[in-house]
Amino acid sequence: MTTRSRNESGESTRSRLIAVAAELFRAKGFAATTTREIASVAGIQKATLYHHIRRKEDLLYELCVDALDHISAAADGVLSREGSAVERLRALIEVHVATILGERDQHAAMLTELRSLPPDARAEIVTRRKGYERRIDELISAAQEAGELRGDFEAKDLRLALLNMLNWAIFWFRPDGEHSPEELGKLYAEVFLAGTSRALPERPSSQQAAL
Amino acid sequence: MTTRSRNESGESTRSRLIAVAAELFRAKGFAATTTREIASVAGIQKATLYHHIRRKEDLLYELCVDALDHISAAADGVLSREGSAVERLRALIEVHVATILGERDQHAAMLTELRSLPPDARAEIVTRRKGYERRIDELISAAQEAGELRGDFEAKDLRLALLNMLNWAIFWFRPDGEHSPEELGKLYAEVFLAGTSRALPERPSSQQAAL
């Protein structure tokens, strides 16, 4: 275990390397990103990179752990709030979007480059992600049982529909684009909650979904 | 221009190679898939592969063109139907999902590996995709103008929310999973249209969205 020195900005070399790797992995993909390039952008020689990590995959693994820790902590803050299940769900949606778009590089790499991890590391990340997804399922179920969300779809299927809508935004979102992460979070919360509210608009044929 | 011979199943070697490449590109990504592997799965030698294509990128490019041609043709069939704008939109959603999940390999590769194409080819595919997206925008706008969809969000933002929800399914969908593409299409159409219908559920605070 090496003592991690820190530069003037208080950032360890290791975490700087992870940030650089995340940026490149999001932009070009894990396989198309070379260790030379990571070292170059970080301003060190390639051999120096291997003083900080053992393999290129280490960067992807640690980046995934960081990203999941971060979004889990953000979710904790929301889930422990007062209020109805659907109010917490709305807040969770907004926090999820703000987090993945605010830390776009790390979350994009985590969500899309997982297949490039060695099996053991991948399995661990998948398990962590399932823990996060399970808590969303529980919140959706609670909202259904409280009569706040429609009960004619399974919580798991609604969670998948929701995360679909939130996560794909990492592909096209640009920090200098028309809408902020917060605005997009509000929009998606609005569309999803209106679409799954128990108080349905008058469209009788769709009250009972045939899934 | 070579005469394309066909094997007993009536499939040209070239289209078989594209199908094999799509499968591997979806599973491992473009950069992580080797030409040796493509040739091996197709049952030929690597040198033979280069009799049919000039570069590895050709496979990705043609696969994208095929995928977009296919989904565009499917959309044409829906857009020319009789019925209200929202009815056509519902049908379009179901056709979109059935197409991308029914031809998962090609559409996943087209949607996620585009960055691996050379600039010229990528630009052409992006233009084709924009044409498809524009037609969705027009249909959403028509539904808004007809008073069938809520008008407090821009058509472009609603289209992005919709395609987010539909496209991310390519990451987790498995043909042997719980739901068929058709079932998922109905679910997503239901959630999106209920969420964006002009007849909103009674939740006064969300009638005017602050975007």
Next chain:
DNA sequence: GTCTATAAAGAGATAGAC
């Protein structure tokens, strides 16, 4: 902790026979 130099393997693509 960083460097120069290099090893060892794998990649895309081609030559030329059949």
Next chain:
DNA sequence: GTCTATCTCTTTATAGAC
């Protein structure tokens, strides 16, 4: 249209000096 053999370049990773 397919093959064996090979070229050339790039890749990940390591050796060992400072």
